[in-house]
Amino acid sequence: MSCLGMAFAVVLFLTGLASYHGFNLDVEEPLVFQEDGASFGQSVVQFDRSRLVVGAPLEVVTVNKTGRLYDCTPATRGCQPISLNTTSEAVDMSLGLSLAASTHLSQLLACGPTVHKACGENMYIKGTCLLLDSHLQIIRTVPAALPECPSQEIDIAFLIDGSGSIDRADFKRMKDFVRAVMDLSKGTDTQFSLMQYSNLMKTHFTFSQFQTARNSRSLVDPIAQLNGLTFTATGIRKVVRELFHSRNGARVNARKIIIVITDGEKFKDPLQYSDVIPEAEKANIIRYAIGVGDAFQAHTARRELTTIGSMPSEDHVFMVGNFAALSSIQAQLQEKIFAVEGTQSRTSSSFQHEMSQEGFSSILTM
Structure with missing residues (x-):
């Protein structure tokens, strides 16, 4: 072997030794x-x-x-x-x-x-x-x-059913639920608006009016039931086009959410959901649908509710047996809306x- 080859072999050998460190392990005591x-x-x-x-x-x-x-x-x-x-x-x-x-x-x-x-x-x-x-x-x-x-901005619009099929006591329970959800948002950068629908539409407060209100009770308690038919699709369009507009206090970078509360299928509404849901999706509005009462035992009513809510339905559609049971889904709705990645309620x-x-x-x- 040449001198150069021997030198190269020694260098490799020493390099190999240098990569090891010895230690002793006492296994006796x-x-x-x-x-x-x-x-x-x-x-x-x-x-x-x-x-x-x-x-x-x-x-x-x-x-x-x-x-x-x-x-x-x-x-x-x-x-x-x-x-x-x-x-x-x-x-x-x-x-x-x-x-x-x-x-x-x-x-x-x-x-x-x-x-x-x-x-x-x-x-x-x-x-x-x-x-x-x-x-x-x-x-x-x-x-x-x-x-x-975190200060994630959230704009939430309620669309509540005020049709004649809901009795006065249940309408009050629905208002109590709305107020409870609003109170859950304390400590977050969330603002609310609310529209009631039947075959008539009435905006009870906008995002701008929410910003200046004393509390949720002063906004929700005065709401009186409209009565009439059930124009749910028309109500969704009106919320998308009017409440979620900057002139009514909607914020450009806020996460946009609509919560629809209804006791049954739409009735004699001139619009179809296919007319309004794509518009909500284009505006990046997340839709939660809450169905209350026995009407949603029927397949067609359940299908309508899943059409109203965003996908996946298991995260955006809720059904309860009566208006008194609305309080049972408050925690679930809170977690879906207000909980963010890395958090727990x-x-x-x-x-x-x-x-x-x-x-x-x-x-x-x-």
């Missing part, structure tokens, strides 16, 4: 640290050469404070809980689900992915990390503060930790 904290040992890092930091992310420390870190010393074979004064925002963060130690500086990053933040009727799940110094005291929190609640468990990505893993490079 291992050190065992035990604590009663829930999930103690979920995460472990060696810190400052002489000790270990161990996470117990499910340990309940106090009310609204979940997760604890332990300082474990091999010399004493014992662990002590680390006292940390976290911010008031760090609610149930599951501190210690992930840990990372600096290889150069004596610093530790401890993270929790389940910080709860309420925004209106929704609960957001965020992640927070604590950067600790060599004395295991907080240097700073990452991020310094939780993000502000305070009263619902649709999302648990599926969206809590921040803090599940961590790395410290300084």
Whole structure:
């Protein structure tokens, strides 16, 4: 072999050796640290050469404070809980689900992915990390503060059935339901308008009038029933063309929603749904249809309701047996309309930790 070939072989050999690091594992007399904290040992890092930091992310420390870190010393074979004064925002963060130690500086990053933040009727799940110094005291929190609640604009127009087939008591129950839905929007950037229909159409309040109103009761309580026939398709067209217009306070970038409440099929309406639904879809208006009463046991009535609602029907069409049962769908409707990606309703468990990505893993490079 030539000298050049020998040199090349040696370089390759040394390169191969350099990629391996040796370590010893004591299997005869291992050190065992035990604590009663829930999930103690979920995460472990060696810190400052002489000790270990161990996470117990499910340990309940106090009310609204979940997760604890332990300082474990091999010399004493014992662990002590680390006292940390976290911010008031760090609610149930599951501190210690992930840990990372600096290889150069004596610093530790401890993270929790389940910080709860309420925004209106929704609960957001965020992640927070604590950067600790060599004395295991907080240097700073990452991020310094939780993000502000999102300000997604939502414009919701109610189209309520005021035809003669609805008795006075049920019409009042429908108004109570409308008011309850409006009250659920507190803490969100949502505005409302309302039109009542029979064979007559009446706008009771626009988005502009909602902006200046004292409360939902002052807008909804004065509404009197029109009576008459059931022109549902005509009502939808009128809402699309009139209420969702800038002159009535509709916002350009808002998510547009119409909620139609009816007790049966349209009757003697000069318009078909094929005349009006494409217009609503072109305007990007999401349609929720609520059918109330026995009429929707009939296949034709159910089919009409699914035509009114957006697709998929299971997310946009609701049926209840009577007007008293409207309250039973408030939470479902709230979740469909106001809940956003990464959130869960305070009263619902649709999302648990599926969206809590921040803090599940961590790395410290300084």
